[in-house]
Amino acid sequence: MFPIHHFLYLGALLFCAGLIVVITKKNMIMVLLGIELMLNASNLNLVAFNQFHPGTINGQMFALFVIIVAVCEAAVGLAIVIQVYRYYQTSVPGEVNELSD
């Protein structure tokens, strides 16, 4: 196989991309997408580590759990987005700022 650092670099890249999406997108749903991207990047990392330590399936199991959690969290997140939209009439995360003065 090829060395591990390719996977790790890819994972890092994806993670950064997800982070950037979360930070800079002006749509809350896009923020959720970014979160998903970050989660998937971490999944990639996990599986890659698993690949280079054969004999166990810890990494893959963890990745499975992460996927499930991601799904639940995405559902809840969407529900929150819809409620926020109903209250604030906007889907731009920056405009939901009643906490500041």
Place this chain on the structure above:
Amino acid sequence: MVSFIISEKYSWIVSFLAPFLLLINALSAGIVFYYTWNNQPLAIEWTWFPVGGTSMKTGIYIDNISALMLVVVTLISFLVNLYSVGYMAGDRDIKRYFAMLGFFTFSMLGVVVADNLLIIFIFWELVGFSSYMLIGHWNEKPEAADAAKRAFILNRIGDAGFLIGLMIIWSNTGNFNIAELRSVTTMAPWQTAASLGIFCGIIGKSAQFPLFAWLPDAMEGPTPVSALIHAATMVAAGVFLLARVHFLFTPAALDVVAITGCLTALMGSLAAIAQYDLKKILAYSTISQLGLMVTALGAAAPEAAMLHLFTHAFFKACLFLAAGSVIHTLHQAQHQSHTTFDVQDIRNLGGLRSKLPYTFLIFVLSGSALAGIPLFSGFLSKDAILTSLLAWPGDGFSWRWLIFVGVIITSFLTVLYTFRMIWSVFAGPEKSTTQLTVAEAPAIMRAPMTVLAAASIWLIVSWNPFDFSGWIYSGLFAGMPSHSHLISIFSTVWILGALGVAYTLRERTFHSPLLLNGFYLNRVYKEFVETPVLQVTQLTEQLDKKWIDGLLHFSAYMQLIVAHVTGWFDRAIIDGVVDDAASMAKGVGSFIRTFQSGKIQLYIFWAAFAIIIFIIWTLL
């Protein structure tokens, strides 16, 4: 001492206090005189103020000369004051007049009793100032103000020389005291310079050539002022000073003095012949007589000069007062008859002998003394001068005989102009005064004149009408009096001859513009002194405007530039620093404020950032 403290007080209670105080003055002077005549001189000294290592002293020194002058000054001042009560009655500024008269007497007495050249100089200046005030008394007349200014300025020019002389004396002996200066016995070159310096002061004050132009113009003042100042006291101050410091003069300086005196005497008498203003004749006569006194001083005979000063004071003051009486009575008569002619012009007067007999008598008495007619005091003092001049040249022929001849000519001319004056005013037909009813002067004016006329006869000098070595002369003169019969006889003959010549010339008038205008000395001053000085002042004014002001403008401009630079510096840099600090605080503040902005994504960003930093930090 008491005398000048009294006369220092300004008499505001007008006409009565002044003569009374001066009477006390004169009496106390008499007392002082009695005590110090031919006795030990009265010398008191006290320290005035210390300057560095030395201390300036001031004091009083009254010896024979001072005592004599004390009596002369106070007596004549008293008589003039008395006379002024009548003459100046009704004048607007009479208070100031009497105050100034008192002040003048005070300063004159200060000159007389001071023992110290510096104090003499101070009082000298005060005398000059008070004479300025008195000459310009009627200051609404521009000629009077001009004359007063001219008197003071010419006096001051002489005083500049005086000051230089004083400085030379100080730097060479460190002492101003007259008694102590007497101990300087060597004849050093600095003494010539110092004595010439002092003589400059005397030229200014006693109206010698070339600074005599102020005296004829000073006749603008009231006549009693002329009597006091110009006959008796102020102009005599110079002669007095010269007699006081006579020991300081080297023979070379004395020669200069004699030449100046002789020249002045000749010029004065020549000018007097051509004048037609009554007071101006007397003024030039004063100049001439002063020249005689100074000549005597130059011939190393201070006692003859002082004798002549003494007699001259009396008869000249008398002449002035008599002239004043004529002027005064004619003015009164003019007011009543509303005619206008110049009462002082002798061409307008004549034949007043019948209308003013008393004044005529006074004039004759004092005029004879002036002319030096035998049996009068003037004759004796002129004799003294002539005798000393005879003894002066030594053996052989020297230029000093010319001085002698000059003095003889002067006495001839004196007779001429005196006779002319008296004749034109009192004898002959009446010219412009025929319509006027003229009354004699009031008693208060006649009394002083009488006293002074009585002092003009020979008795005041000595018992013998032909011997001048009476009590005054022997009091002043330290050695044996040398008396020359030749001189007495010669001068008698000479004077009587002059009288005869004057009588024959009595109707002739003498025209000479040169003499009339006093040898045009005033013009000379204007051309040679005034105009160059004015040009120099204009030049310096131009210089000042262009360059000095230019320099000032330039430096102001430079300052403006510097101001701009500092302004820029202040604004840009100093303020910039402060502003930047403030804006930095603002920036940081607004930056940190974003942590609380409520923007979710910003929170996430900063959290991620912090985690990255943390990871890097732990990894390194």
